[in-house]
Amino acid sequence: MAGPAGAVELRRISKSFGSVQAVKSVDLTLDAGSFTTLLGPSGCGKTTILRMVAGLETPSDGEILVNGNRINEVPIHKRNIGLVFQNYALFPHKSVFDNVAFGLKYRDVPKEESRRRVAQALELVRLPGMESRLPSQLSGGQQQRIALARAVVIQPDVLLLDEPLSALDANLREEMRVELKKIQRELNITTLFVTHDQEEALAMSDTVVVMSEGESEQQGPPEEVYNRPASAFVADFLGYSNLLEARVLASNGATTALELTDGVNVNADSANGHFGHAQVKLVIRAEKIGIASEWDGSNGDSILDGTVADVDYLGVTARYFVKVGDLRLQVIGTIDEHPFREGEAVKLRIRPRDCVVLGSA
Amino acid sequence: MAEATAQPISFGGKTSVPSKAWQLLAPALITLFFLLVIPMLIIFVYSFYLFVDVGVDKPAFQFGNWIEFFTDGYYHGAIWTTFRIAITATVVCAVVGYIPAYFIATTTFRHKWLLMLLLILPFWVSFIIRTFSWIHVLGNQGFINATLLSIGIIDEPIKMLYTEGAVIMGMIHFLLPYMVLNIYVSLEGIDRNLVSAARTLGATSWQAFREVTLPLSLPGLAAGSLLCFVLSAGTFVTPQILGGPRDFMFGNLIFDSLMDELNWPMGATLSCVMLIMLGSIVLIYNRIMGLSQVYKSFR
Ligand SMILES: Nc1ncnc2c1ncn2[C@@H]1O[C@H](COP(=O)(O)OP(=O)(O)O)[C@@H](O)[C@H]1O
Ligand SMILES: [Mg+2]
Numbered sequence: 114m115a116g117p118a119g120a121v122e123l124r125r126i127s128k129s130f131g132s133v134q135a136v137k138s139v140d141l142t143l144d145a146g147s148f149t150t151l152l153g154p155s156g157c158g159k160t161t162i163l164r165m166v167a168g169l170e171t172p173s174d175g176e177i178l179v180n181g182n183r184i185n186e187v188p189i190h191k192r193n194i195g196l197v198f199q200n201y202a203l204f205p206h207k208s209v210f211d212n213v214a215f216g217l218k219y220r221d222v223p224k225e226e227s228r229r230r231v232a233q234a235l236e237l238v239r240l241p242g243m244e245s246r247l248p249s250q251l252s253g254g255q256q257q258r259i260a261l262a263r264a265v266v267i268q269p270d271v272l273l274l275d276e277p278l279s280a281l282d283a284n285l286r287e288e289m290r291v292e293l294k295k296i297q298r299e300l301n302i303t304t305l306f307v308t309h310d311q312e313e314a315l316a317m318s319d320t321v322v323v324m325s326e327g328e329s330e331q332q333g334p335p336e337e338v339y340n341r342p343a344s345a346f347v348a349d350f351l352g353y354s355n356l357l358e359a360r361v362l363a364s365n366g367a368t369t370a371l372e373l374t375d376g377v378n379v380n381a382d383s384a385n386g387h388f389g390h391a392q393v394k395l396v397i398r399a400e401k402i403g404i405a406s407e408w409d410g411s412n413g414d415s416i417l418d419g420t421v422a423d424v425d426y427l428g429v430t431a432r433y434f435v436k437v438g439d440l441r442l443q444v445i446g447t448i449d450e451h452p453f454r455e456g457e458a459v460k461l462r463i464r465p466r467d468c469v470v471l472g473s474a
Numbered sequence: 475m476a477e478a479t480a481q482p483i484s485f486g487g488k489t490s491v492p493s494k495a496w497q498l499l500a501p502a503l504i505t506l507f508f509l510l511v512i513p514m515l516i517i518f519v520y521s522f523y524l525f526v527d528v529g530v531d532k533p534a535f536q537f538g539n540w541i542e543f544f545t546d547g548y549y550h551g552a553i554w555t556t557f558r559i560a561i562t563a564t565v566v567c568a569v570v571g572y573i574p575a576y577f578i579a580t581t582t583f584r585h586k587w588l589l590m591l592l593l594i595l596p597f598w599v600s601f602i603i604r605t606f607s608w609i610h611v612l613g614n615q616g617f618i619n620a621t622l623l624s625i626g627i628i629d630e631p632i633k634m635l636y637t638e639g640a641v642i643m644g645m646i647h648f649l650l651p652y653m654v655l656n657i658y659v660s661l662e663g664i665d666r667n668l669v670s671a672a673r674t675l676g677a678t679s680w681q682a683f684r685e686v687t688l689p690l691s692l693p694g695l696a697a698g699s700l701l702c703f704v705l706s707a708g709t710f711v712t713p714q715i716l717g718g719p720r721d722f723m724f725g726n727l728i729f730d731s732l733m734d735e736l737n738w739p740m741g742a743t744l745s746c747v748m749l750i751m752l753g754s755i756v757l758i759y760n761r762i763m764g765l766s767q768v769y770k771s772f773r
Contacts, residue, residue, distance in 0.1 A: 167674050189673040190681075196674045202667035206689050215685075219676030267675060 119180045119270030119303050120145040121166065126175035128161050135161040137327040138175065143271070143320075146301045148294070152314040153324030154350070159307040160199075163273045166305065167196045179270050190219065195264030195302075196273045199280065201256045203248040209235070209259055210244035216267035234262040237296060254285045261293070265300060272297070272304045278313060290317060311351050315339060323347045341385075341469055342396055348471070353399035353432065353443050359470075361391055368413065368465050371395060377438045379415040379463050386470030394471040400445040403462035404433060404453065417461040421453045435461060514749070520742035529736040539743035549727065549744070553751070556724040559638060560707035563645040567702050568695055570646070571653035575694075576687075578654075579661035593651050605644050605715045612640050612716075636718035644712040649705060653698040659770050660694025661687070697767040700759050704752050724748055 121143040128136040136158040143149050151159040164170040166177060168189035177184050184192060203212050213234055217227045235241050238258035248256055257277060264272060277293070278286045294317050297304050308314055314321050315335040323330045323338060323346070331343040342348035345356055359371040359379075368380045371393070381395065408416050417437045425432035431452040433444045444461060446452075453459055524534040543549050578589045596604060611617045612634040619631040634640055664687060672682035706712075710725030717723075722730075728748065731741035759765070 167670075169670050169673070188678075190676045190678050192674070193676075194674055196671065198667045198671060200665065200667060202665060202671040204668060204671075204686060215672065215677075216675035219681070263671075263675070 121271050121303060121305070122176075122178040122181075123162070123166070124176040124178070126162070126165060126177065127173050128158070128165060128170060129173045134327055136165070136172075139324075139327075139329045141322060141329065141332070143303050143305060145303055147319045148297055148304045148306065148317060149320045149322060150306045150308060150314040150318040151322050151324055152308055152311060152350075155309055157324045158327040159309075159324060160275055163196065163275050163305065163307055166271065167194050167273055168192050193267065193269050194271050194273060195267060195269035197257075197260045197264050197275065197277045199276045201248075201260040201280075203256055203260055203263070205248055207248075208244065209240075209246045209248070209251070212248065212259060213263045213266055215263060220267065230266055231262075234266040235259075237265070237299070238262045239292075254281055254289065257281065257289065261296070265296070265302065270303065272302045274304065274306045276307055276309070279308070279310070286313075293317070315351075323350060325350075340398070343471070345394060345396075345471060348396040348469075353445060355395075355397045355399065355402075355442050357395045357397070357440070359393050359395040361393060371468070374438045374440050377417060377440060379417070379468060380413055380465045381468030381470060382465040385466065385468060396469045396471060397442075397463060397467055399432065399443040400430075401464070401467035402442065402444045403464075404435070404444045404446040404459055405462070406457075406459060408460050408462050413465055415463045415465075417463065419459050419461050421455055421457045421459055424452055424455060426452055433459075435459060437461065517742045517745055520739055521746050523739040523742070525737050525739045531737075531739050539739050542740065543743055543747060549724075549747075552722060552724050552727050555638075555722070556707050559642055559645070559713075559723060560703050563642050563649060563706045564699050564702040566642070566646050567649050567653040568657075568699055571650050571698065572657055572691075572695070575654045575657035575661055579658050593654055596647075596651060601648055602711060602715075604647060605712055608640060608644050608647070608716055609635060612643070635716065636721070638717065638721050640716040641713045641721050641723075644716045645706045645709065648712070649702040652701050652705065656698030656701065656768075657691060657694045660691045660697075660767065664690045693763065693767040694770075696759070696763045697770070700756065700763075700768060704756065707752060708748065 121141075123139055123141040125138045125140060126136060127134070127138050139158075139162065141149070141162075151162060153159055161170060165172050168184075168187065172185065179192075179194075204215065207215070210231055213231045214227050217230060222230065231244065232241065235243055238261055240255060240258050240262070243251070243255070243259070248259065251259065257280075261277070274293075278289055281289060290313060306314075306317065315338075318335055320332060321335050321338045322332045325346045331338055331347045333341075338347065339351055342351065342354070348354040348356055357373050359373050362370040362372050362378065364370070364383060367383055369383050370378055371381055372378050373395070379395075386393070408414075419435040419437040419442070421433050422436045422441065423434035425434075426448075429447065430445050431448050433446065433453060435442045435444050442461065521539055522535045522537070524532045524536055524538065526532055574593070578586060578593075581589070583589070609616065613619070614631040614633075614635070616635065618634065619628075622628045623631065668686050668690070669679075669682045672686050673679065677685060707723075708725055710723065710729045713721050713723050713726055714729070724744070725748070728741050728744045731737045731744060756765075
């Protein structure tokens with residue numbers, strides 16, 4: 114049941130509700146068959162973007178293209194887009210069969226084929242033979258799968274998923290994450306997924322779009338967005354980061370020497386951003402900083418002396434707050450035997466390639 | 475309908491739920507028993523008494539009144555009229571009431587309470603006065619006739635007052651808020667995403683309404699209809715004020731027996747008949763739809 118994959122393009126799309134600007138001039142390209150995630154805190158405009166693609170909201174400005182054709186003026190029911198709602202939105206008065214077959218009714222699919230396609234879709238979401246149940250007789254996870262089956266059975270150009278996993282409990286969520294991804298691969302369907310959960314976004318996507326207050330902050334593959342945050346917001350939103358003010362001391366083609374605070378200097382890879390300014394913002398991920406009582410051989414790494422101020426013991430790892438001069442750095446280290454204790458003197462190792470400088474200082 | 479099979483409530487984890495519940499219910503049950511059940515039993519007993527003369531009756535156990543009811547076509551005609559008027563009024567209310575209910579439920583207007591207030595506003599004026607006001611609208615010198623006469627569309631007033639149509643009109647006027655409220659409550663409970671889902675799957679807005687909104691609002695429509703039917707079938711005021719001499723309903727027969735002929739045994743018999751008829755309808759409704767939706771609009 115390979116769906117016809119469609120490429121989607123949003124061009125400078127905006128949406129205002131009265132004085133609230135929910136989406137601000139977002140550009141976004143979804144390659145055919147790709148899995149793209151809109152990631153951002155609640156209220157940043159993710160749902161609004163989905164609803165505009167589906168036709169449930171009209172953009173205030175900008176264009177939406179599917180397979181190269183502008184669809185702004187195409188009414189909702191003619192768009193051929195599959196949407197899975199956060200609360201599933203199954204029709205409570207219709208059986209599972211009638212729910213899944215709902216979209217086929219309006220596509221002049223003959224009865225026999227409709228029955229076959231519903232059965233196939235239920236097979237796909239691993240709930241075969243559930244046709245005669247009512248939604249109220251299904252668990253949350255099952256309802257979720259039926260909602261997915263209902264959206265994909267019409268072979269939509271694009272599949273839109275609005276926080277589909279957020280209502281499930283943690284175990285089921287991870288299981289569904291894997292399964293959803295598998296189904297998406299199997300159907301090779303262009304998918305736009307919305308979540309506020311960074312783990313979901315990083316685990317599932319080809320492209321992650323980090324959003325904040327209606328704007329797209331950064332778009333790219335998960336590793337890139339995670340390792341090379343383009344803004345303070347992205348650095349802060351994904352994982353644990355240290356966001357530091359730094360002064361450029363000296364720079365050659367390979368490394369740049371930065372001063373964080375009086376007497377605390379680090380070397381950064383010159384390739385990791387613009388060092389043209391005298392004052393820059395430096396991002397170092399907490400887990401990229403090495404923590405030990407002693408480091409040997411430096412080969413360009415910066416070794417800082419610090420004192421453990423706080424320990425957050427997490428089992429496999431621990432999150433430390435380490436005082437270095439008048440700085441407080443977050444460090445995540447794996448634990449050998451026992452974690453460092455409060456007040457213990459430690460040495461931090463910072464590698465030049467882990468020092469990322471933000472575009473605008 | 476789910477409410478009807480609600481979980482047993484536990485009071486502080488003790489198992490003595492029933493006795494506690496009964497204690498809390500007791501005042502209401504005692505009041506109902508003395509003010510409703512006992513009087514109804516008295517009326518039932520009265521239906522076997524013997525009518526001697528105007529205002530005079532004799533305790534007895536005889537079926538004269540019941541036989542008169544079952545054999546006299548006059549009563550059966552009144553039953554037929556009653557049902558016809560009540561059903562017409564209910565159907566018109568359902569159709570006409572759906573529109574404002576849908577509007578209030580789906581509007582993005584921020585002050586919904588104002589619209590609800592407009593709906594409840596008529597209750598501030600006495601039902602009798604509101605009924606009388608129709609005389610000034612439908613009468614020979616009423617608003618409609620006066621307007622039509624003055625612009626010359628008609629030469630003679632149209633007879634509208636004191637007809638069955640006027641009775642139905644008056645009833646609709648009084649019943650509509652009940653219907654709107656009930657439909658509104660069920661529309662309000664429908665997840666908006668359902669219509670959106672139907673639309674994205676290919677339904678036009680009309681198809682989405684027919685497939686999703688309408689069926690899901692049926693419980694409210696049914697509850698409103700039951701309420702309207704029972705209220706209109708039981709009334710005697712509206713036909714008395716707005717109906718002609720032939721537009722009497724079952725309630726009017728009871729009123730006449732009790733107040734004009736002072737034939738209490740017959741009045742009691744007819745009251746029992748009315749109670750049984752409307753009671754059966756409520757019971758049948760309860761079997762099919764469940765009554766819980768009716769309570770919802772009173773919350
Ligand atoms: N129909 C609406 N009317 C007014 N404001 C809205 C409407 N829908 C969304 N908004 C506002 O737009 C912003 C973005 O909302 P939304 O797209 O739902 O965010 P998200 O899905 O990322 O949580 C929020 O500030 C929200 O209050
Ligand atoms: Mg949302």
